[in-house]
Amino acid sequence: EAQVTQNPRYLITVTGKKLTVTCSQNMNHEYMSWYRQDPGLGLRQIYYSMNVEATDKGDVPEGYKVSRKEKRNFPLILESPSPNQTSLYFCASRRTAGNYGYTFGSGTRLTVV
């Protein structure tokens, strides 16, 4: 089944403790992206990647890092999480060429206390 898999689905952590949210897709998509969802703001892009070793900032990159060492994986790294990073996170992927839609992961609900 074609899908984007995020882990974990839920995570509660403490301020300053480094964490990684994994994202993996099995569709050989070039483009991958991370979004965060906050009430009243919709979803906002954090980082995106056009292909392996090609990443760039989105609208709200502060406090986050990403890497794209393999085409299928695009982990989101919070080096020193803070309470304002409490949010619902989505990973998405799509083909770069053509008018293709996005495939979203199931979301990761992160709480930083």
Next chain:
Amino acid sequence: AQKVTQAQTEISVVEKEDVTLDCVYETRDTTYYLFWYKQPPSGELVFLIRRNSFDEQNEISGRYSWNFQKSTSSFNFTITASQVVDSAVYFCALRGPDSWGKLQFGAGTQVVVTP
């Protein structure tokens, strides 16, 4: 800059009523793509429709219909004869022509359908 406005924060209806969700967008691109997503209480994003800027045909899919009007930069979504299962947050989103383009989301509209 691109912008998507969903002015309705929450809409409450009784089952079987029709409900229309407004979406107004801003873009300088002549080629762009519009999307609607549904987010049920379980939290995942469910793709509903994608529309290209050069295709202004309205679309109907079962109880769902979409009205795309470039003249008013609107892409409204109507649920006919609403059901409790339609209770969700609905997002309108816009993407430009570039292959690296992001999805610009609106704030979302919460639809509550009561029996």
